[in-house]
Amino acid sequence: MSPSESIAGRVPWNIVGLMLLIPLVGVINLSSAAQATRPNLFLLQAGWAVVSLIFVAVLARIPTRNLELVAYPFYIFVNFLLVLVLVAGTTVKGSQRWLNLGFFMLQPSELAKISILLVTARYFSRYDVEGGYTLRDLIRPLNITRPLGGMAAAYMFFARLTKKAAEAIAEGAEDIPFTAPGWLQGVVYTILVLWLLIAIAVTLREGFSWQRLIAPLDVIMAPFALVLIEPDLGTSLIVIAIAGAQILFCGVHRKSLIIASVAGAITVVFGWSFLLKPYQKRRVETFLNPENDLQGAGYHSSQSMIAIGSGQLTGKGAGEGTQTQLSFLPENHTDFVFSVLAEEWGFIGAGFLIILFLLLILAIVREARQFHERFAVLLNVGAAAMLFCHVVINIGMVTGLLPVVGVTLPFMSYGGSSMVTQMLAVGLAVNTSVWRRR
């Protein structure tokens, strides 16, 4: 059995068929969506699809084991790019997400998804705990890095508060923002220093290991934080979701799961009050009541719902969607591309696409059933999770189920980075099937 024959014989044609079919639907849909504004956009998208498929073909030939070796170097490289984009990135619409490579605008946050997929799979394929991971396993609070990171975070936080207060005083504003008093800072730093001392003591007693230095949480939090401050809330959530899905799949201790859920809920409330930017808050607010402010922030959401709803059962026909063609639907070739499909092809077209996505995800998960390697399974689970998050968040947002967060619909939204990333993710699933052990 020659290697090429073996590859051809093991190609998961169900997955490959779907990864050809869905972009085809996407290209056809784009030819209508951008008809008025950029009539040749669908050709570009078709070009990107072809390029991505070539990448996938190349990826499929690399043994899964080698991918395992590449995971960490790639992870470090991507984090480097994420730092670079914060320093020298190009800002569009208020977020610094793009690296101008001259011929191509690279979006490192897209690569971050692939890299977290690989690295989490790599990490947890080698790290198994009987009865599921506990929070302690995942976080390892007595790591030396934890109090050090805490100090860095506390310093940045306090410095930011002080700066804001100073600005307010200089401007003569009436209400001066809260500044942390010296005693509070002192208390916080003291706790952190004590924590550090305990961590060092524990390390010295139990002996040094890499695990003492880097916990799974750190691996996930680094790209998450870097993407979040671009700011790109949607992508950062997906980064967390991919890793979270893989961890959940491996199994988490029941008690820890409950604690983590409660802590997550508290974080959401805290994040709402302190971390979200005003425009993000506004989006969430309008999501809760979109009809309230038609021309304002709720405009996107309600126009999208009008587009989808008015498609009814059979749609208005290709190129006949009034919401799309008369530009009532905003960003109709990127984030709101599903609304175009739903308007012009109706419930039949939109339902068909959702089922295609479902079949693709189920195929990826099903393929992994018989895999013998944890790494391969986790790659498939990560790819499925990534697709799942994109599809659910995007369709949820255009149908008014979720707030508008700017997440693309895989293979359907226009964009080179997005297309390549999604294809590569599915390509990983193709790879694992091709190289699986019988």
Added chain:
Amino acid sequence: MEEMHGAHEPAFESWRFTVTATITTAVFLVLIGRIYMLQIVRGETYLQKSESNFVQSRRIAHPRGLVFDQAMRPLVDNRPSHDLYMTLAFLPDSEKSLRVLGRPLHWDKKRIQLLDERILDAADGAAPFVAETSIAPGTCDALRSRIDKKGLSGVRLAEDPVSPDDGCDLVIDPATFSSRKAVFARLKELMNLPPDIVEEAFASAQRKARGLGRFKPTLLFADLPFDAYARIEAALSLGELPGIDVLDSKKRRYLTGASGAHLLGFINELSASEYKEKRKEGYRLGDKIGRRGIERAYEEVLRGQDGTRRVVVDAKGRAKNTEWAKNLLGDEAVDPPVSGNSLVLSVDANMQRVAEQSFLGKAGSVVAMHIPTGFVLALASFPAYDPNEVTGRDSRRVWRKLARDPLRPLRNKALQDHYAPGSTFKAITAVAGLREGLITPTTIKHCPGYFALGRARWRCYNRWGHGAVALTKALQHSCDTYFYKLGYELQHDKLADTAKLLGFGSKPGLGVDREIPGIIPTTAYYQKRFGNRSPGLVINSSIGQGDVTVTPLQLAMAYAAIANGGITYRPQMVHEVRDPDGNVIVHFSPERRSDLGVGADLMHEVRTALSHVTEPGGTAVGLRWRRDMPELSQWVRESGVVIGGKTGTAQVVRLSKSVAHIDPKDVPYEQRDHAWFVGFAPAEDPEVVVVTMTEHGGFGGSMSAPVTAAVIKAYYDHVRGQGRYAPPDPALEGPPPAALAPAPATANPAPSSADAGTAP
């Protein structure tokens, strides 16, 4: 294949995959349920919403009906005009631009609002101002890239040339900063009209466009001058002026300018409160409605109905005209407009013009009426105004001026003002005497220069008296004593009976504007006013003084009746209503109001007596030898047309004896007498009657008679025997009553009637 480490059984238990697949499927079913909800359950609602998104109803202006004079000369038509509209929501938003600038500078909402107000409130030519000083160099760069990327205009960063490292100042030029202010400034430049007019229009449009009006086109400026229109069109085609549209419309044009202003009236935009009442009748906001004169009285006839055209618009409100867009609308895209019907007036444009041009006083009115039918030939009120100006772009100023004018130009004095008729009323007293049988044409009364009743004396204007006076002489010389005596014999009610039959004391029924009835005192009237019968006051009434008041239109109507043998016709101004194709759809016939019931021979006597006024010895003989109007005098002398009539000089202020005969020119304007002249022609078979009323004109014979004569001449020059006013032909003018044609055969002095027993 190389062996990989790990067991030979699957890496994970099967249930993990099953749970994953189940969760995934469940969530996707929620998505499908959601689109089912939107598309199938609520699909119809959303379809309607999407339609109301892109379909806009735009009105198609319809032409209002035209107005012609009796010879089909157009008096009012519609000319194409261009109106400027704005849609506030689509104008550039300075607040948005400020938010872009404000982000790196950490401006808060209040700050942005203040700056926005400052930009929008800035006066024209206001200097650029500094919005933020000494910005850090890093922020300067961020700002610069924002300004470049967004293409913001009217904002720049000023750096200190000496030490550029100290940062920069942000300078905003309100005139060019991307705001509606900038669009207005550009429009102002393009329109090139007086700035205050333009400012006012902009301000009121912005007030109207509040709330939901932001999304509707609001009239910014009606009737652009052509050069401004051309410049704005050019700018629009270049994509300048976002949110501004130019729409075609029709503008009412009064071709004769101020001539006929009062009878034609004008139209105006419906006010918001009127709209509430009128919307049931199909009026829409912004519709015009007739305000005065014919335009108001025949609003229903002239109005017509706007059509609508449904158009497809995109998210920015721009109309799409592609084949695709047309198919979206289907067949019912256009609801065609209905043109208004046209009116053919009885008024003759030439007579109207002559009446206006020959008028000698400052204020007053002229009414010309066709005697056999009661149709009005001319109706002028002074001072007049130009309806084009009243409805034009500077209407507010014009309107203020007109409203403040003490001469009350807005009032149609021919039907809305009443005056003491003075001596013109003597003919009515005479007719009353004949009708009641108190006198015959030969009855002689003596005039010693006064009439005494008890201790009171009423003086004749001729203090030496006219001696023995019969009907002809009494009217020709306007002898007061004759009528004092006759009036006293008649008493209030008999005089009033005849006056009322002639149309006094009630609204004439022209149906245009609000007519007033005037006052004809009766015994009951004095009972009410003074509590007694006041029999002496009839002496004043009999010469048209005292409480008697009439409108010029009433006087014309009454003299028409006297001239035609006693039949009063309802005055009318419209001959025909025609549809837009010119077919007559309604034809108006003469309408009788009343018949005096006095013998034709007696009426002939009165007419003959009145025909001596312009002859030597008559009060209006001056007409024959006017040096200032030789042509008219020559016509009066030589044309052979005998003008019958009566002068009247109505006292406004009771003058004391000593000033009774001073030159009228030395009396203050508002104390001078009103000057009347009623003339009809030809005296032997009258066709036209003309009343001229000159407020404070002094003596009727000199101020008013020439106007009447000129209008009568115009009747002969332009109207008589032509078209509609061909010599009285029963077939043409509908059913003229038999009494209309007074037999010329009875022209000889009639024998005294049976009861003619009163000797002088």
